[in-house]
Amino acid sequence: MLNPDPALPDPAPIFAALGDRTRLALLSKLGDGQARSIAALSTDTALTRQAITKHLHVLQDAGLVASLRVGRESRFAARREALNEARAYLDGVSRQWDDTLGRLKAFVEDAD
Amino acid sequence: MLNPDPALPDPAPIFAALGDRTRLALLSKLGDGQARSIAALSTDTALTRQAITKHLHVLQDAGLVASLRVGRESRFAARREALNEARAYLDGVSRQWDDTLGRLKAFVEDAD
DNA sequence: CATGACGGCAACCTCCTGGTTGCCTATTGA
DNA sequence: TCAATAGGCAACCAGGAGGTTGCCGTCATG
Numbered sequence: 001m002l003n004p005d006p007a008l009p010d011p012a013p014i015f016a017a018l019g020d021r022t023r024l025a026l027l028s029k030l031g032d033g034q035a036r037s038i039a040a041l042s043t044d045t046a047l048t049r050q051a052i053t054k055h056l057h058v059l060q061d062a063g064l065v066a067s068l069r070v071g072r073e074s075r076f077a078a079r080r081e082a083l084n085e086a087r088a089y090l091d092g093v094s095r096q097w098d099d100t101l102g103r104l105k106a107f108v109e110d111a112d
Numbered sequence: 113m114l115n116p117d118p119a120l121p122d123p124a125p126i127f128a129a130l131g132d133r134t135r136l137a138l139l140s141k142l143g144d145g146q147a148r149s150i151a152a153l154s155t156d157t158a159l160t161r162q163a164i165t166k167h168l169h170v171l172q173d174a175g176l177v178a179s180l181r182v183g184r185e186s187r188f189a190a191r192r193e194a195l196n197e198a199r200a201y202l203d204g205v206s207r208q209w210d211d212t213l214g215r216l217k218a219f220v221e222d223a224d
Numbered sequence: 225c226a227t228g229a230c231g232g233c234a235a236c237c238t239c240c241t242g243g244t245t246g247c248c249t250a251t252t253g254a
Numbered sequence: 255t256c257a258a259t260a261g262g263c264a265a266c267c268a269g270g271a272g273g274t275t276g277c278c279g280t281c282a283t284g
Contacts, residue, residue: 016131020242021124031208039260049261051243058241072251072260083206090199096143097192132272151230161231163273170271184230184281 011089014082017062022047023055027064027078035068035077123201126194129174134159135167139176139190147180147189 017023026041038056042049056076059065063082068075129135138153150168154161168188171177175194180187 010133012131012133012136014131015127015136019124019126019128019131021122022242024124024127027205028208031205033209037260047242048244050245050263053261054242074261078209080206080209083202083209087199087202087206090195090202093139093143094192094195094199096140097145097190097195134272149230159272160274162233162275165231166272186231 009085011086014062014064014086017058017064018086020055020058022051023059026052026055026059030065030076030078033077035075037073037075039073041076121197123198126174126176126198129170129176130198132167132170134163135171138164138167138171142177142188142190145190147187149185149187151185153188 018027022045025045029041030036038049038053041056042052045052056065056067060067060076063079063085065076066079068077130139134157137157141153142148150161150165153168154164157164168177168179172179172188175191175197177188178191180189
């Protein structure tokens with residue numbers, strides 16, 4: 001059972017998108033619900049605008065952000081769905097581990 | 113605020129480790145609390161033993177599994193701590209987003 | 225004690241990732 | 255209308271990730 005709930009899509013791409021400090025920082029900036037332009041998201045970072053753009057597209061492909069063209073700006077905002085999907089997956093795994101926690105002690109005991 | 117709780121270590125490496133289907137499958141196999149040898153974890157997969165070994169080391173570096181040498185075997189078992197760390201981070205982000213959900217709706221309604 | 229199972233190590237390959245630079249288009253607004 | 259701002263596109267690069275093969279050491283046991 002790779003996925004606790006087969007109805008949900010593969011969570012690996014979401015985790016992969018979350019597995020980068022720069023992208024976590026971007027998500028954090030967007031955490032206040034405001035949609036921001038690429039230029040706005042590129043300030044306060046040592047990276048170039050293009051690097052930020054690439055990261056935003058990774059987040060978008062994973063469903064973690066959505067983009068909207070407004071005039072000459074591309075505004076990005078956080079999406080809850082993908083985050084909830086990741087949370088649901090981890091909760092499912094955690095629950096699975098909880099259910100069999102008793103057997104975990106066998107790990108140490110099986111050593112001999 | 114990149115990390116909701118600065119006392120916690122950087123969650124990015126954990127998410128990066130989770131961002132691969134093969135590794136999620138390995139974690140899932142270990143979800144019953146049983147410690148398994150590399151050979152045991154290498155059955156039922158098209159990959160070679162060495163590929164599985166590499167994935168297990170990635171999981172171990174992220175703290176998601178622990179290894180124990182038993183005779184000629186290396187047994188791996190799931191660790192709860194790193195998983196809880198990832199869950200705590202996502203919960204923190206989710207809570208942050210909840211607090212400002214009202215402002216999000218304008219964007220979402222336009223984008224969807 | 226010899227043989228097979230377990231697995232570590234290292235080299236190698238390919239493709240992806242994170243980042244850069246350069247350039248071009250489109251929108252804005254004085 | 256024209257300069258400045260926002261950003262898309264493409265080439266390029268270095269390094270890392272995922273995977274393989276080959277070989278060698280170690281432990282268990284018939």
